Amino acid sequence: MASWRDNIRQVEPYVPGEQPKNTNVIKLNTNENPYGPSPRVKAVQDNEDLLRLYPDPTAGALVDALAEYHGVDASQVFVGVGSDDVLAMSFLTFFNSDKPILFPDITYSFYDVWAELFRIPYKQMPLDENFRLKIDDYKGENGGIVFPNPNAPTGIYESLDHVEEIIKNNPDVIVIVDEAYIDFGGETALPLIDKYDNLVVVRTFSKSRSMAGLRIGYAISNPELIKALNDVKYSYNSYTMNRPSLVLGVESIHDDAYFREKVGQIIATRERFVKEIAELGFTCLPSSANFVFATHESIPAKEIFAAAKENNIYVRYFDKPRIDNYLRISIGTDAEMDVFVSFLSKYVKEYK
Template sequence: MSRFLSPRLDTVTPYTPGEQPQDQQYIKLNTNESPYPPSPAVLEAVSRAEVEKLRLYSDPACAELLNAAAKHFGLQPDQIMSGNGSDENLFFALRAFCDEEHPLAYADITYGCYGVWCGLMHIPSRIIPLREDFTLDPTDYYGLNTTIVLANPNAPTGLALPRSAIEGILKANPDHVVIVDEAYVDFGGESCVPLIDRYENLLVVQTFSKSRQLAGARLGLAMGNAKLIADLNRVKFSLNPYNINRLTLKAGQAALEDTAYFDSTRAVIVETRSWTRQQLEARGFTVLDSRSNFLFVRTARQDGGTLYRKLKENGVLVRHFDTPRIHSWLRITIGTPAQMQALLAALDKILED
């Protein structure tokens, strides 16, 4: 750090992203990207004519994308806001609904950015431990009287609550916003979007990075009561009104509209997830009941850190979190069947040695 850094940032620990090697020498199963390319409709939408328009600013209202999203989700355009990835929407939500006197409640094992953003914006954290088996007890969140964020399905565990459990939390906190981070919902979770018209305190955040193959495009949606979305837009237009570039707007709209490709690719990932889980359990691994595009696993035969390093030496990247409670676990993204077979072959070699 330089001597010019604000003292208020001294204690902020930035989020550490998963490794992103650019030489493609690894089988990359560490950052929950899709192993499949974007929809052919996306490739058509990002045309030469659109590239030539990059000299012009993008539409700050994101009107065409929001109209497509409204049609897809059964909402009104004023109930949706697009962000530069779901991360930006989550950050805007914390900026809008939390401050130094209004804490954020979240689980002790969940997406790491929640705590990072609290540190950055000096928002007090109210950390709620998961149960011993990593499940979340909804009653722990009843009557908290503070803003709440829930990753559902959760990361890195992959476990999910039913919609009815989230509804109970909404009812128990009617005067505070409940943010549901649904980054992985398309792989087996139960979305809370159908509850939006019933609960004015519900904000649902989704991403195009996982099930719509647009991680590199950086696009997400926040959906909720029109007044909540107006609050988020107040933050957006105070910071970065042109937050979505022209090509991403076109790509996102095309990805939303190609429902057949969306359904087919996520179905393949779910099927591959089930097969991989069976294979790992046959090898003695403990595997949580994931509803995401990854598995959370451990084995008594090797500690998590050692297994992560040995897999990397064998050309396979997975994610290891060197933190209390989960240091013995690995998070493994679901790739193609061939990639998962390569993972299993590497594991067999390592564990035999």
């Protein structure tokens, strides 16, 4: 047995939501946006001849568009290949302490995967019985903090006061607030960037901007932390963002009206859906995201998950402690949700 095996990094990879090959399904399992991106994104194509040239390593056009959109300086914006790339590089850049980093026990399931990958010690802090952060848990010694707000897969939003309390109580470590779903509800922590030098806010184009297929994410922070991120990025891959991402990302930012309209539609559909399934015996945690986390009063989530799948409706089920009786249901179009509600209505009635 060749001894090179001893020096291969052993990891337990993250398992993404299933991507069915069959296109004849209602796909509510990976929190994608049911609407296409802005028509401007469809209309603009890069000059194909330029494909032969390296993209701008600074991703300047996209960084500038984001800086202007959020009212910050370009030196405060970092972009990457989806927020996963931005978060992974943030872990690698900011979490180099011997003390454990902290994040909730029920949260984005990539955090512990990155910690394992980069050999970062970590501690998972239990959410309370209502799936809320226990703020005091984040006041002890630690090597850094990361949490999504709204949280995933619960969809629960923590008030900005709570977020600020965590940031303020941890001046010696970096606090990452992962705002993948913030556009669907809640107040952003972005204004706190000026007040605290230890805050990094991470965003994505995959949910509210309907561009999961392009892989665009970004971080906003102070220039010093953004420079540290860029140094690591340039030490890993000078050109992470390809030309189509750069060109189409800018177009999305420039069509704010479309963006707001579609986000509004999804929120409206979500609220209607929550009410309709309540009548079928489901309870949803209060959601500020483009998905709901739902449990039924008598039918096990696992069974509903399997039955829905048989009917070509994909939702997400996590076979994990505390949440194994919940389904994470992405909000699709009204028509898609109607089909799902009809299915559930029939299923619940006939269940024995």
